[in-house]
Amino acid sequence: MAKAPVFQPPDLITNGCLAKAQSDNGWDAAQADEARIWYEHFLELRWEDPAPLVVMDKNADLLWHTHFKDFQTDYKSYCNAVIGTVLTHTTTTPTHTPTAGQMSAAELRYKRHNWWPIPYSSTSCW
Secondary structure (H helix, E strand, O other), rough: OOOOOOOOOOOOOOOOHHHHHHHHOOOOOHHHHHHHHHHHHHHHHHOOOOOOOOOOOOHHHHHHHHHHHHHHHHHHHHHHHHHHOOOOEEOOOOOOOOOHHHHHHHHHHHOOOOOOOOOOOOOOOO
């Protein structure tokens, strides 16, 4: 399936995904909005280049969990329509520590957009 010609973030507000993640994780409104922004950054980077990223914001990762677990139909439809494939989630911590090269590659992808440093970037997933 081909990816969309222009990146569009998922509508996590209308479908209730952001509210569920906020409630499940005890976030205030600012934390929920920050998680949404960083999740959108992650998705945009995956839209640009499907190569896995090994680092992302911890709260964005929790939002990703909510999206793909609790909103499966919406998640799959979004991924297929925008990214061209369903992104699978692989947790790398604690069983895998990213190499210095993987971390540098991820950092460069975020820095190209001035999206650095990543808050709470101890999570390594792709």
